[in-house]
Amino acid sequence: xxxxxxxxxxxxxxxxxxxxINFEGLRSAGDPAELARRYNVxxxxxxxxxxxxxxxxxxxxxxxxxxxxxxxxxxxxxxGGGIRTEADxxxxxxxxxDKVSLNTAAxxxxxxxxxxxxxxxxxxxxxxxxxKRDHDxxxxxxxxxxxxxxxxxxxxxxEAESRGAGEILLTSIDRDGxxxxxxxxxxxxxxxxxxxxxxxxxxxxxxxxxxxxxxxxRADAALAASIFHFAETSVAALKQHLRNNNVPVRL
Amino acid sequence: xxxxxxxxxxxxTSVKKALAAVGAEVFVPVRPEELTAARxxxxxxxxxxxxxxxxxxxxxxxxxTRVDEGCPLLGICxxxxxxxxxxxxxxxxxxxxxxxxxxxxxxxxxxxxNSGTVVGSGSSRTSADQEGASGSSRTSADQEGASGxxxxxxxKIPHVGWNSLAIVRDDAVIAGVASGAQVYYTHSxxxxxxxxxxxxTEHGEPFAAIVQRGHVAGVQFHPEKSGxxxxxxxxxxxxxxxxx
Numbered sequence: 001x002x003x004x005x006x007x008x009x010x011x012x013x014x015x016x017x018x019x020x021i022n023f024e025g026l027r028s029a030g031d032p033a034e035l036a037r038r039y040n041v042x043x044x045x046x047x048x049x050x051x052x053x054x055x056x057x058x059x060x061x062x063x064x065x066x067x068x069x070x071x072x073x074x075x076x077x078x079x080g081g082g083i084r085t086e087a088d089x090x091x092x093x094x095x096x097x098d099k100v101s102l103n104t105a106a107x108x109x110x111x112x113x114x115x116x117x118x119x120x121x122x123x124x125x126x127x128x129x130x131x132k133r134d135h136d137x138x139x140x141x142x143x144x145x146x147x148x149x150x151x152x153x154x155x156x157x158x159e160a161e162s163r164g165a166g167e168i169l170l171t172s173i174d175r176d177g178x179x180x181x182x183x184x185x186x187x188x189x190x191x192x193x194x195x196x197x198x199x200x201x202x203x204x205x206x207x208x209x210x211x212x213x214x215x216x217x218r219a220d221a222a223l224a225a226s227i228f229h230f231a232e233t234s235v236a237a238l239k240q241h242l243r244n245n246n247v248p249v250r251l
Numbered sequence: 252x253x254x255x256x257x258x259x260x261x262x263x264t265s266v267k268k269a270l271a272a273v274g275a276e277v278f279v280p281v282r283p284e285e286l287t288a289a290r291x292x293x294x295x296x297x298x299x300x301x302x303x304x305x306x307x308x309x310x311x312x313x314x315x316t317r318v319d320e321g322c323p324l325l326g327i328c329x330x331x332x333x334x335x336x337x338x339x340x341x342x343x344x345x346x347x348x349x350x351x352x353x354x355x356x357x358x359x360x361x362x363x364x365n366s367g368t369v370v371g372s373g374s375s376r377t378s379a380d381q382e383g384a385s386g387s388s389r390t391s392a393d394q395e396g397a398s399g400x401x402x403x404x405x406x407k408i409p410h411v412g413w414n415s416l417a418i419v420r421d422d423a424v425i426a427g428v429a430s431g432a433q434v435y436y437t438h439s440x441x442x443x444x445x446x447x448x449x450x451x452t453e454h455g456e457p458f459a460a461i462v463q464r465g466h467v468a469g470v471q472f473h474p475e476k477s478g479x480x481x482x483x484x485x486x487x488x489x490x491x492x493x494x495x
Contacts, residue, residue, distance in 0.1 A: 003412060003413040070265075072272075075476055076435060094264070120297075120298070121260075122409070124297070195359055220412065250413040
Protein backbone atom coordinates (compact mmCIF):
# COMPACT_ATOMS: atom_id res chain seq x y z
CA UNK A 1 0.00 0.00 0.00
CA UNK A 2 1.15 3.51 -0.81
CA UNK A 3 2.67 5.15 2.26
CA UNK A 4 1.69 8.58 3.48
CA UNK A 5 4.74 10.79 3.07
CA UNK A 6 6.40 12.99 5.68
CA UNK A 7 8.25 15.86 4.07
CA UNK A 8 10.66 18.18 5.84
CA UNK A 9 10.98 21.75 4.67
CA UNK A 10 14.23 23.67 4.94
CA UNK A 11 13.79 27.43 4.66
CA UNK A 12 17.09 28.55 3.26
CA UNK A 13 18.58 32.01 3.08
CA UNK A 14 22.09 32.62 1.74
CA UNK A 15 22.93 28.98 2.15
CA UNK A 16 21.73 28.67 5.75
CA UNK A 17 18.57 27.22 7.25
CA UNK A 18 16.86 30.16 8.88
CA UNK A 19 13.96 28.87 10.87
CA UNK A 20 15.30 28.59 14.36
CA ILE A 21 16.83 25.24 15.02
CA ASN A 22 17.22 23.82 18.45
CA PHE A 23 18.42 20.27 17.99
CA GLU A 24 20.80 19.33 20.73
CA GLY A 25 23.99 17.77 19.52
CA LEU A 26 23.65 19.13 16.01
CA ARG A 27 26.89 20.98 15.64
CA SER A 28 26.34 23.08 12.57
CA ALA A 29 22.64 23.56 12.97
CA GLY A 30 22.26 26.08 10.20
CA ASP A 31 23.82 23.93 7.50
CA PRO A 32 21.10 22.54 5.20
CA ALA A 33 23.19 19.57 4.04
CA GLU A 34 23.85 18.48 7.61
CA LEU A 35 20.20 18.84 8.57
CA ALA A 36 19.16 16.96 5.43
CA ARG A 37 21.51 14.11 6.33
CA ARG A 38 20.06 13.92 9.80
CA TYR A 39 16.47 13.86 8.57
CA ASN A 40 17.42 11.22 6.02
CA VAL A 41 18.84 8.98 8.72
CA UNK A 42 15.65 9.48 10.74
CA UNK A 43 13.56 8.34 7.78
CA UNK A 44 12.22 11.49 6.15
CA UNK A 45 10.51 10.58 2.84
CA UNK A 46 11.28 13.73 0.92
CA UNK A 47 12.86 17.15 1.33
CA UNK A 48 11.81 20.60 0.20
CA UNK A 49 14.29 23.44 0.03
CA UNK A 50 12.47 26.74 0.10
CA UNK A 51 14.59 29.70 -0.94
CA UNK A 52 13.39 32.73 0.96
CA UNK A 53 15.66 35.26 -0.67
CA UNK A 54 15.33 36.66 -4.12
CA UNK A 55 18.57 38.32 -5.15
CA UNK A 56 20.83 37.11 -7.94
CA UNK A 57 23.63 36.36 -5.46
CA UNK A 58 21.26 34.28 -3.36
CA UNK A 59 20.12 32.37 -6.43
CA UNK A 60 23.71 31.29 -7.03
CA UNK A 61 24.03 30.34 -3.38
CA UNK A 62 20.82 28.32 -3.76
CA UNK A 63 22.32 26.23 -6.55
CA UNK A 64 25.30 25.48 -4.31
CA UNK A 65 22.92 24.56 -1.48
CA UNK A 66 20.93 22.22 -3.73
CA UNK A 67 24.16 20.59 -4.91
CA UNK A 68 25.40 20.14 -1.35
CA UNK A 69 22.10 18.66 -0.14
CA UNK A 70 21.66 16.40 -3.16
CA UNK A 71 25.21 15.04 -3.09
CA UNK A 72 24.64 12.22 -0.64
CA UNK A 73 20.88 12.14 -0.57
CA UNK A 74 19.00 9.46 -2.47
CA UNK A 75 15.42 10.56 -1.77
CA UNK A 76 13.30 13.05 -3.73
CA UNK A 77 14.26 16.71 -3.43
CA UNK A 78 11.97 19.61 -4.33
CA UNK A 79 13.04 23.23 -4.62
CA GLY A 80 10.79 26.26 -4.40
CA GLY A 81 10.83 29.97 -3.77
CA GLY A 82 11.71 32.45 -6.45
CA ILE A 83 11.28 30.10 -9.41
CA ARG A 84 9.86 32.53 -11.95
CA THR A 85 11.07 31.30 -15.32
CA GLU A 86 11.98 28.18 -17.22
CA ALA A 87 15.64 29.16 -16.73
CA ASP A 88 15.19 29.28 -12.92
CA UNK A 89 13.66 25.80 -13.02
CA UNK A 90 16.44 24.51 -15.26
CA UNK A 91 19.09 25.81 -12.85
CA UNK A 92 17.40 24.03 -9.92
CA UNK A 93 17.06 20.76 -11.86
CA UNK A 94 20.64 20.90 -13.08
CA UNK A 95 21.81 21.41 -9.50
CA UNK A 96 19.99 18.23 -8.46
CA UNK A 97 16.34 19.06 -7.75
CA ASP A 98 13.85 16.36 -8.77
CA LYS A 99 10.89 18.70 -8.55
CA VAL A 100 10.38 22.44 -8.70
CA SER A 101 7.63 24.22 -6.82
CA LEU A 102 5.80 27.10 -8.50
CA ASN A 103 3.63 29.59 -6.65
CA THR A 104 3.45 33.28 -7.56
CA ALA A 105 4.90 32.70 -11.03
CA ALA A 106 2.21 30.11 -11.85
CA UNK A 107 -0.52 32.52 -10.70
CA UNK A 108 0.91 35.24 -12.92
CA UNK A 109 1.38 32.94 -15.89
CA UNK A 110 -0.31 29.52 -15.55
CA UNK A 111 1.21 28.39 -18.87
CA UNK A 112 4.54 28.04 -17.05
CA UNK A 113 3.12 24.89 -15.43
CA UNK A 114 2.51 23.36 -18.86
CA UNK A 115 5.88 24.47 -20.20
CA UNK A 116 7.78 22.87 -17.32
CA UNK A 117 5.61 19.72 -17.33
CA UNK A 118 6.35 19.38 -21.04
CA UNK A 119 10.08 19.71 -20.48
CA UNK A 120 10.55 17.69 -17.27
CA UNK A 121 7.33 15.70 -16.92
CA UNK A 122 4.43 16.39 -14.56
CA UNK A 123 6.14 14.49 -11.75
CA UNK A 124 8.70 17.32 -11.60
CA UNK A 125 6.18 20.16 -11.23
CA UNK A 126 4.66 21.03 -7.87
CA UNK A 127 2.17 23.86 -7.68
CA UNK A 128 2.21 25.52 -4.27
CA UNK A 129 -1.04 27.12 -3.18
CA UNK A 130 -1.19 29.46 -0.17
CA UNK A 131 -4.83 29.63 0.94
CA LYS A 132 -6.66 31.69 3.52
CA ARG A 133 -10.24 31.30 4.73
CA ASP A 134 -12.56 33.98 3.44
CA HIS A 135 -16.11 33.36 4.68
CA ASP A 136 -17.18 30.11 3.03
CA UNK A 137 -14.32 29.85 0.56
CA UNK A 138 -10.54 29.54 0.49
CA UNK A 139 -8.85 32.49 -1.18
CA UNK A 140 -5.50 32.08 -2.91
CA UNK A 141 -2.68 34.45 -1.98
CA UNK A 142 0.46 35.25 -3.94
CA UNK A 143 3.89 36.53 -2.87
CA UNK A 144 4.34 34.47 0.29
CA UNK A 145 0.83 35.17 1.51
CA UNK A 146 1.09 38.94 1.07
CA UNK A 147 -1.02 39.52 -2.03
CA UNK A 148 -4.64 38.34 -2.24
CA UNK A 149 -5.83 37.07 -5.63
CA UNK A 150 -9.32 36.53 -6.97
CA UNK A 151 -8.75 32.79 -7.22
CA UNK A 152 -10.38 30.05 -5.17
CA UNK A 153 -8.00 27.36 -3.87
CA UNK A 154 -10.11 24.38 -4.96
CA UNK A 155 -10.63 25.75 -8.46
CA UNK A 156 -6.98 26.76 -8.80
CA UNK A 157 -5.85 23.28 -7.77
CA UNK A 158 -8.11 21.78 -10.45
CA GLU A 159 -6.75 24.16 -13.05
CA ALA A 160 -3.16 23.45 -12.02
CA GLU A 161 -3.81 19.72 -12.45
CA SER A 162 -5.35 20.23 -15.88
CA ARG A 163 -2.34 22.32 -16.90
CA GLY A 164 0.07 19.55 -16.00
CA ALA A 165 0.97 19.90 -12.31
CA GLY A 166 2.05 16.60 -10.74
CA GLU A 167 1.33 17.50 -7.11
CA ILE A 168 -0.25 20.28 -5.07
CA LEU A 169 1.59 21.74 -2.07
CA LEU A 170 -1.21 23.31 -0.06
CA THR A 171 -0.41 25.71 2.77
CA SER A 172 -2.98 27.18 5.14
CA ILE A 173 -2.00 30.79 5.83
CA ASP A 174 -4.37 30.81 8.82
CA ARG A 175 -2.58 27.90 10.45
CA ASP A 176 1.01 28.52 9.36
CA GLY A 177 3.25 28.87 12.38
CA UNK A 178 0.37 28.50 14.86
CA UNK A 179 0.94 24.83 15.77
CA UNK A 180 -2.85 24.62 16.04
CA UNK A 181 -3.11 21.75 13.58
CA UNK A 182 -3.47 21.49 9.81
CA UNK A 183 -6.57 22.97 8.17
CA UNK A 184 -8.24 19.61 7.50
CA UNK A 185 -11.40 20.92 5.79
CA UNK A 186 -9.24 22.92 3.34
CA UNK A 187 -6.99 19.94 2.66
CA UNK A 188 -9.91 17.54 2.21
CA UNK A 189 -11.69 19.92 -0.16
CA UNK A 190 -8.65 20.21 -2.41
CA UNK A 191 -7.74 16.52 -2.15
CA UNK A 192 -11.25 15.49 -3.21
CA UNK A 193 -11.18 17.89 -6.16
CA UNK A 194 -8.01 16.59 -7.84
CA UNK A 195 -6.58 13.18 -8.67
CA UNK A 196 -2.95 14.22 -8.13
CA UNK A 197 -1.37 13.99 -4.65
CA UNK A 198 -1.91 16.81 -2.17
CA UNK A 199 0.78 17.78 0.34
CA UNK A 200 -0.66 19.51 3.41
CA UNK A 201 1.30 22.25 5.11
CA UNK A 202 0.85 24.79 7.86
CA UNK A 203 -0.08 24.24 11.49
CA UNK A 204 1.69 21.04 12.52
CA UNK A 205 2.15 21.15 16.29
CA UNK A 206 1.54 17.66 17.64
CA UNK A 207 1.81 14.10 16.41
CA UNK A 208 -1.98 13.79 16.37
CA UNK A 209 -2.21 16.70 13.94
CA UNK A 210 -0.53 14.47 11.37
CA UNK A 211 -2.95 11.62 12.05
CA UNK A 212 -5.84 14.06 11.54
CA UNK A 213 -4.57 15.46 8.25
CA UNK A 214 -4.05 11.94 6.83
CA UNK A 215 -7.54 10.79 7.84
CA UNK A 216 -10.03 13.68 8.03
CA UNK A 217 -7.83 15.85 5.79
CA ARG A 218 -7.32 13.13 3.13
CA ALA A 219 -3.76 14.36 2.57
CA ASP A 220 -1.28 12.23 0.63
CA ALA A 221 1.71 13.83 2.31
CA ALA A 222 2.36 16.31 5.11
CA LEU A 223 5.06 18.91 5.24
CA ALA A 224 6.52 20.51 8.34
CA ALA A 225 9.53 22.54 9.32
CA SER A 226 9.57 23.81 12.86
CA ILE A 227 8.08 20.72 14.50
CA PHE A 228 11.22 18.84 13.49
CA HIS A 229 13.50 21.80 14.27
CA PHE A 230 12.09 22.72 17.69
CA ALA A 231 10.21 19.81 19.14
CA GLU A 232 11.78 16.82 20.77
CA THR A 233 9.90 14.95 18.07
CA SER A 234 11.99 13.04 15.59
CA VAL A 235 10.79 11.92 12.20
CA ALA A 236 11.04 8.33 13.42
CA ALA A 237 8.84 9.00 16.46
CA LEU A 238 6.26 10.72 14.27
CA LYS A 239 6.17 7.79 11.86
CA GLN A 240 5.85 5.26 14.68
CA HIS A 241 2.91 7.27 16.04
CA LEU A 242 1.28 7.28 12.61
CA ARG A 243 1.74 3.53 12.25
CA ASN A 244 0.26 2.99 15.72
CA ASN A 245 -2.77 4.90 14.45
CA ASN A 246 -3.05 2.72 11.32
CA VAL A 247 -1.68 5.32 8.93
CA PRO A 248 0.61 3.53 6.43
CA VAL A 249 4.15 4.92 6.55
CA ARG A 250 7.65 3.91 5.54
CA LEU A 251 9.55 2.90 8.65
CA UNK B 252 31.99 0.85 -17.79
CA UNK B 253 28.24 1.24 -17.59
CA UNK B 254 26.58 3.05 -20.48
CA UNK B 255 23.83 5.39 -19.37
CA UNK B 256 21.51 6.13 -22.28
CA UNK B 257 20.53 9.78 -22.66
CA UNK B 258 17.37 10.25 -24.72
CA UNK B 259 16.24 13.50 -23.15
CA UNK B 260 13.79 11.93 -20.69
CA UNK B 261 16.10 11.12 -17.90
CA UNK B 262 17.12 12.54 -14.59
CA UNK B 263 20.61 11.60 -15.66
CA THR B 264 22.29 13.60 -12.89
CA SER B 265 20.49 11.67 -10.15
CA VAL B 266 21.12 8.28 -11.73
CA LYS B 267 24.81 9.08 -12.28
CA LYS B 268 25.17 10.22 -8.69
CA ALA B 269 23.58 7.04 -7.34
CA LEU B 270 25.75 4.85 -9.60
CA ALA B 271 28.84 6.71 -8.43
CA ALA B 272 27.78 6.07 -4.83
CA VAL B 273 27.85 2.30 -5.44
CA GLY B 274 31.20 2.48 -7.19
CA ALA B 275 30.19 2.26 -10.84
CA GLU B 276 32.12 3.84 -13.67
CA VAL B 277 29.63 5.45 -15.98
CA PHE B 278 29.72 7.01 -19.44
CA VAL B 279 26.98 8.59 -21.51
CA PRO B 280 27.46 7.42 -25.11
CA VAL B 281 26.92 10.06 -27.78
CA ARG B 282 26.75 7.57 -30.67
CA PRO B 283 25.26 4.06 -30.69
CA GLU B 284 28.60 2.50 -31.76
CA GLU B 285 30.09 3.48 -28.40
CA LEU B 286 27.95 0.77 -26.77
CA THR B 287 30.54 -1.81 -27.81
CA ALA B 288 32.63 -0.53 -24.88
CA ALA B 289 29.83 -1.05 -22.35
CA ARG B 290 29.84 -3.89 -19.82
CA UNK B 291 26.31 -2.95 -18.86
CA UNK B 292 23.60 -0.65 -20.22
CA UNK B 293 21.11 1.41 -18.21
CA UNK B 294 18.08 3.07 -19.78
CA UNK B 295 16.77 5.59 -17.23
CA UNK B 296 13.74 7.78 -17.72
CA UNK B 297 10.81 9.67 -16.33
CA UNK B 298 7.84 11.03 -18.20
CA UNK B 299 5.91 10.11 -21.33
CA UNK B 300 6.47 6.95 -23.41
CA UNK B 301 6.52 9.24 -26.45
CA UNK B 302 9.98 10.39 -25.33
CA UNK B 303 11.38 6.98 -26.31
CA UNK B 304 10.88 8.07 -29.92
CA UNK B 305 14.32 9.66 -29.54
CA UNK B 306 15.72 6.13 -29.29
CA UNK B 307 15.70 5.65 -33.05
CA UNK B 308 16.59 2.59 -35.11
CA UNK B 309 20.34 3.03 -34.64
CA UNK B 310 20.09 2.98 -30.83
CA UNK B 311 17.54 0.16 -30.83
CA UNK B 312 19.81 -1.88 -33.10
CA UNK B 313 22.94 -1.22 -31.04
CA UNK B 314 21.24 -1.97 -27.72
CA UNK B 315 19.67 -5.16 -29.09
CA THR B 316 23.00 -6.32 -30.51
CA ARG B 317 24.76 -5.85 -27.16
CA VAL B 318 21.93 -7.59 -25.28
CA ASP B 319 22.15 -10.52 -27.73
CA GLU B 320 25.86 -10.66 -26.96
CA GLY B 321 25.05 -11.06 -23.27
CA CYS B 322 25.54 -7.49 -22.06
CA PRO B 323 23.32 -6.84 -18.98
CA LEU B 324 20.57 -4.24 -19.48
CA LEU B 325 18.62 -2.37 -16.79
CA GLY B 326 15.58 -0.22 -17.48
CA ILE B 327 14.41 2.29 -14.88
CA CYS B 328 10.77 3.50 -14.75
CA UNK B 329 10.03 4.67 -18.32
CA UNK B 330 13.23 2.85 -19.34
CA UNK B 331 11.77 -0.40 -17.97
CA UNK B 332 8.46 0.17 -19.79
CA UNK B 333 10.42 0.62 -23.01
CA UNK B 334 11.81 -2.93 -22.65
CA UNK B 335 8.30 -4.27 -23.44
CA UNK B 336 6.62 -4.56 -26.82
CA UNK B 337 4.41 -1.48 -26.55
CA UNK B 338 2.65 0.98 -24.25
CA UNK B 339 -0.89 2.30 -24.29
CA UNK B 340 0.61 5.72 -23.51
CA UNK B 341 1.95 5.98 -27.09
CA UNK B 342 0.44 3.05 -29.02
CA UNK B 343 1.99 4.21 -32.30
CA UNK B 344 5.50 3.48 -30.97
CA UNK B 345 7.24 0.18 -30.46
CA UNK B 346 9.23 -0.71 -27.39
CA UNK B 347 12.50 -2.63 -27.50
CA UNK B 348 10.51 -5.85 -27.14
CA UNK B 349 13.07 -7.84 -25.14
CA UNK B 350 10.30 -8.47 -22.59
CA UNK B 351 6.85 -9.67 -23.66
CA UNK B 352 3.74 -7.69 -22.85
CA UNK B 353 2.04 -4.36 -23.19
CA UNK B 354 2.32 -1.48 -20.71
CA UNK B 355 -1.08 -0.22 -19.51
CA UNK B 356 -2.41 2.66 -17.43
CA UNK B 357 -3.14 2.22 -13.74
CA UNK B 358 -6.81 2.55 -12.92
CA UNK B 359 -8.02 5.09 -10.38
CA UNK B 360 -10.35 2.89 -8.37
CA UNK B 361 -11.54 1.80 -5.00
CA UNK B 362 -8.69 -0.30 -3.59
CA UNK B 363 -9.84 -3.88 -3.29
CA UNK B 364 -13.14 -4.43 -5.04
CA ASN B 365 -11.52 -4.91 -8.46
CA SER B 366 -8.02 -6.09 -7.80
CA GLY B 367 -8.80 -9.74 -8.47
CA THR B 368 -10.58 -9.21 -11.76
CA VAL B 369 -8.51 -6.38 -13.14
CA VAL B 370 -5.29 -8.31 -12.95
CA GLY B 371 -6.32 -10.99 -15.41
CA SER B 372 -7.79 -8.69 -18.00
CA GLY B 373 -4.64 -7.98 -20.03
CA SER B 374 -4.36 -10.12 -23.15
CA SER B 375 -0.74 -11.04 -22.52
CA ARG B 376 -1.32 -12.35 -19.00
CA THR B 377 -1.55 -16.05 -18.33
CA SER B 378 -3.61 -17.83 -15.72
CA ALA B 379 -0.44 -18.64 -13.80
CA ASP B 380 0.24 -14.92 -13.60
CA GLN B 381 -3.20 -14.31 -12.17
CA GLU B 382 -2.51 -16.77 -9.40
CA GLY B 383 0.68 -15.01 -8.47
CA ALA B 384 -1.04 -11.68 -8.56
CA SER B 385 -4.09 -12.59 -6.54
CA GLY B 386 -1.79 -14.25 -4.03
CA SER B 387 0.01 -11.01 -3.41
CA SER B 388 -3.19 -9.03 -3.22
CA ARG B 389 -4.57 -11.43 -0.61
CA THR B 390 -1.55 -10.75 1.54
CA SER B 391 -2.03 -7.04 1.49
CA ALA B 392 -5.77 -7.39 1.89
CA ASP B 393 -5.02 -9.16 5.15
CA GLN B 394 -2.76 -6.34 6.29
CA GLU B 395 -5.48 -4.01 5.16
CA GLY B 396 -8.11 -5.79 7.23
CA ALA B 397 -6.02 -5.15 10.29
CA SER B 398 -5.86 -1.42 9.71
CA GLY B 399 -8.97 -0.80 7.61
CA UNK B 400 -7.14 2.27 6.38
CA UNK B 401 -7.19 2.04 2.63
CA UNK B 402 -10.89 1.26 2.40
CA UNK B 403 -11.48 4.90 3.13
CA UNK B 404 -8.74 6.17 0.84
CA UNK B 405 -8.92 6.51 -2.90
CA UNK B 406 -6.39 5.39 -5.46
CA LYS B 407 -4.82 8.46 -7.02
CA ILE B 408 -3.09 8.45 -10.38
CA PRO B 409 -0.20 9.15 -10.85
CA HIS B 410 1.13 6.76 -8.25
CA VAL B 411 3.55 9.00 -6.36
CA GLY B 412 5.46 8.08 -3.24
CA TRP B 413 6.92 5.19 -1.27
CA ASN B 414 5.28 1.80 -1.64
CA SER B 415 6.28 -1.70 -0.61
CA LEU B 416 7.72 -4.57 -2.63
CA ALA B 417 6.27 -8.08 -2.47
CA ILE B 418 9.04 -10.38 -3.62
CA VAL B 419 7.86 -13.16 -5.88
CA ARG B 420 11.16 -14.75 -6.84
CA ASP B 421 14.77 -14.56 -5.64
CA ASP B 422 16.38 -13.02 -8.68
CA ALA B 423 19.90 -11.63 -8.66
CA VAL B 424 18.70 -8.08 -9.12
CA ILE B 425 16.83 -8.11 -5.78
CA ALA B 426 19.43 -9.91 -3.68
CA GLY B 427 19.53 -8.43 -0.20
CA VAL B 428 16.19 -6.66 -0.57
CA ALA B 429 13.60 -7.72 2.00
CA SER B 430 9.98 -8.29 1.09
CA GLY B 431 8.05 -5.28 2.36
CA ALA B 432 10.96 -2.89 1.69
CA GLN B 433 9.73 0.44 0.38
CA VAL B 434 10.82 2.22 -2.77
CA TYR B 435 9.94 5.52 -4.45
CA TYR B 436 7.56 5.61 -7.40
CA THR B 437 6.26 8.28 -9.71
CA HIS B 438 4.34 6.92 -12.72
CA SER B 439 0.90 6.29 -14.21
CA UNK B 440 1.61 3.28 -16.45
CA UNK B 441 2.62 -0.24 -15.43
CA UNK B 442 3.97 -3.42 -16.95
CA UNK B 443 1.92 -6.61 -16.67
CA UNK B 444 2.72 -9.34 -14.17
CA UNK B 445 4.28 -12.18 -16.18
CA UNK B 446 6.75 -15.00 -15.65
CA UNK B 447 9.51 -12.34 -15.72
CA UNK B 448 8.16 -10.61 -12.59
CA UNK B 449 10.50 -10.81 -9.60
CA UNK B 450 8.58 -8.45 -7.29
CA UNK B 451 5.21 -6.74 -7.35
CA THR B 452 3.79 -3.59 -5.80
CA GLU B 453 0.14 -2.80 -5.30
CA HIS B 454 -1.61 0.47 -6.07
CA GLY B 455 -5.27 -0.39 -6.60
CA GLU B 456 -3.99 -3.42 -8.49
CA PRO B 457 -0.70 -5.30 -8.36
CA PHE B 458 1.84 -4.54 -11.07
CA ALA B 459 5.40 -5.54 -12.01
CA ALA B 460 7.79 -3.66 -9.70
CA ILE B 461 10.98 -5.55 -10.54
CA VAL B 462 11.48 -7.82 -13.52
CA GLN B 463 14.36 -9.98 -14.60
CA ARG B 464 14.74 -12.26 -17.60
CA GLY B 465 18.29 -13.54 -17.79
CA HIS B 466 20.59 -10.54 -18.03
CA VAL B 467 17.72 -8.12 -18.79
CA ALA B 468 16.22 -6.39 -15.75
CA GLY B 469 13.82 -3.56 -15.06
CA VAL B 470 12.55 -1.58 -12.09
CA GLN B 471 9.38 0.50 -12.17
CA PHE B 472 10.48 2.55 -9.16
CA HIS B 473 13.43 4.97 -9.01
CA PRO B 474 16.41 3.21 -7.40
CA GLU B 475 18.29 6.53 -7.51
CA LYS B 476 15.60 8.02 -5.22
CA SER B 477 14.81 5.01 -3.03
CA GLY B 478 17.42 5.36 -0.32
CA UNK B 479 19.46 2.31 0.68
CA UNK B 480 17.06 -0.16 -0.95
CA UNK B 481 17.51 1.53 -4.31
CA UNK B 482 21.30 1.59 -3.99
CA UNK B 483 21.23 -2.14 -3.20
CA UNK B 484 19.36 -2.84 -6.45
CA UNK B 485 21.94 -0.82 -8.41
CA UNK B 486 24.73 -2.73 -6.65
CA UNK B 487 23.07 -5.99 -7.68
CA UNK B 488 22.97 -4.86 -11.29
CA UNK B 489 26.67 -3.96 -11.12
CA UNK B 490 27.40 -7.48 -9.92
CA UNK B 491 25.55 -8.84 -12.96
CA UNK B 492 27.80 -6.76 -15.20
CA UNK B 493 30.99 -7.92 -13.49
CA UNK B 494 30.05 -11.55 -14.14
CA UNK B 495 29.92 -11.05 -17.88
